[in-house]
Amino acid sequence: MKGILATAVAIGLCSATALPAQAENEGGFYAGAGVGEYNIKIDDVDDVGPIVDDFDESDTSYKFFAGYRFNPYFSAELDYINLGKPESTVAGFPIQTKTDGWAPYAVGTLPLGIFEIFAKAGWLFYDVDVDVDDFNASDSGDDFVYGAGVGVNLFEHLNVRLEYEEIDIENTDDSNALWLSAAWRF
Numbered sequence: 469m470k471g472i473l474a475t476a477v478a479i480g481l482c483s484a485t486a487l488p489a490q491a492e493n494e495g496g497f498y499a500g501a502g503v504g505e506y507n508i509k510i511d512d513v514d515d516v517g518p519i520v521d522d523f524d525e526s527d528t529s530y531k532f533f534a535g536y537r538f539n540p541y542f543s544a545e546l547d548y549i550n551l552g553k554p555e556s557t558v559a560g561f562p563i564q565t566k567t568d569g570w571a572p573y574a575v576g577t578l579p580l581g582i583f584e585i586f587a588k589a590g591w592l593f594y595d596v597d598v599d600v601d602d603f604n605a606s607d608s609g610d611d612f613v614y615g616a617g618v619g620v621n622l623f624e625h626l627n628v629r630l631e632y633e634e635i636d637i638e639n640t641d642d643s644n645a646l647w648l649s650a651a652w653r654f
Contacts, residue, residue, distance in 0.1 A: 494537070494539060494540045495536075495537045495538055495539050495540070496536070496537055496653065496654050497534070497535070497536055497537075497653075497654045498534065498535050498536075498537060498543075498627070498651045498652060498653040498654065499532075499533070499534040499535075499651060499652060499654075500532075500533055500534075500627070500649055500650050500651030500652060501530070501531065501532050501533070501649060501650065502530065502531045502533070502631075502647045502648060502649025502650070503528065503529070503530050503647070503648060503649075504528070504529045504530070504531070504645045504646050504647035504648065504649075505526050505527070505528060505529065505645065505646050506526060506527055506528075506529040506551040506552050506554065506567075506643075506644075506645045507524075507525075507526040507554075507642065507643070507644050507645070508523070508524075508525060508526070508551075508554050508565060508567075508637075508640055508642070508643050509523065509524045509640065509641045509642040509643070510523040510524075510565075510640050510641060523554075523556060523563055523565075524556075525554035525555060525556045525565075526554055527551070527552030527553055527554040527555075528552050529549070529550060529551045529552045529645055529647075530550050530552075531547050531548060531549045531550065531647065531649070532547070532548045533545055533546065533547040533548070533649070533651070534546055535573075535575070535651075537653070540577065540579050541576060541577055541578070541579075542574070542575070542576060542577070543574075543575045543577065544572070544573070544574060544575070545572070545573040545574075545575050545588070545590075546570065546571070546572050546573070547570070547571045547572075547573065547590075548568075548569075548570055549568060549569060549570070549571055549592065549594075550567075550568040551566075551567040551568060551635075551645065552566075553565065553566050561600050561601045562599075562600075562601060563598070563599065563600050564598075564599045565596065565597065565598050565599075566596065566597045566599075567594055567595070567596045567597075567637065568594065568595060569592050569593050569594030569595060570592075570593050570594075571590045571591060571592040571593070571613055572590050572591060573588045573589065573590030573613075574588065574589055574590065575587070575588040576588070577619075582620055582621045582622070583618065583619065583620050583621075584618070584619045584620075584621070584627075584629075585616075585617075585618055585619075586616065586617055586618075586619060586629070586631075587614075587615070587616040588614065588615050588616070588631075588633075589612070589613070589614040590612075590613050590614070591610055591611070591612060591613065592610060592611055592612075592613040592635060592637075593608075593609075593610045594608065594609060594610070594611070594637070595607075595608050596608075596609070596637065607638075609637070609638055611635065611636045611637050611638060612636045613633060613634070613635045613636065614633070614634055615631050615632055615633030615634065616631070616632060617629050617630050617631030617632060617647075618630055621653075625652055625653050625654070626650060626651075626652060626653075627650065627651045627652075627653055628648075628649070628650045629647075629648075629649055629650075629651075630646075630647070630648055631646070631647040631648075631649065632644065632645075632646055632647075633645045633646075633647065
């Protein structure tokens with residue numbers, strides 16, 4: 469996480485000396501990718517019983533996304549999200565979770581020169597696996613996901629953003645991600 473924050477600060481400092489990057493393309497398609505840190509906290513999973521108690525771990529995650537900007541203030545986006553494989557040992561049992569899925573979003577943006585502030589809300593359709601020693605519990609579901617962040621537009625078409633996202637996955641006490649992503653605006 470320190471690496472992601474250091475990179476974001478470096479990008480922000482570099483953007484101060486970048487060519488004026490007010491995006492001439494105020495609408496249209498965009499596509500990008502991101503890397504982040506996913507954090508999950510589980511106090512108890514019904515199918516596994518009290519074995520999965522106090523599971524609080526994180527792992528590197530990644531996502532790919534594409535969207536359409538209707539204007540500088542509103543866009544629709546579709547993300548493929550892989551939340552990594554957080555793992556730990558609880559009560560002597562090795563535990564690992566794996567979650568990935570698709571999420572459509574509505575994104576609202578407030579442009580501030582080359583910078584922007586944005587908020588997004590959507591629905592995550594996911595598959596989750598919890599492995600405890602030799603036991604596996606799998607589930608599919610869909611839950612609300614929302615986030616907010618800041619971005620900077622560089623060189624007219626490149627948008628770099630730092631984003632915090634909260635994911636309301638059933639049977640978790642907390643599920644969130646911090647992302648550093650970049651998108652090319654066509």
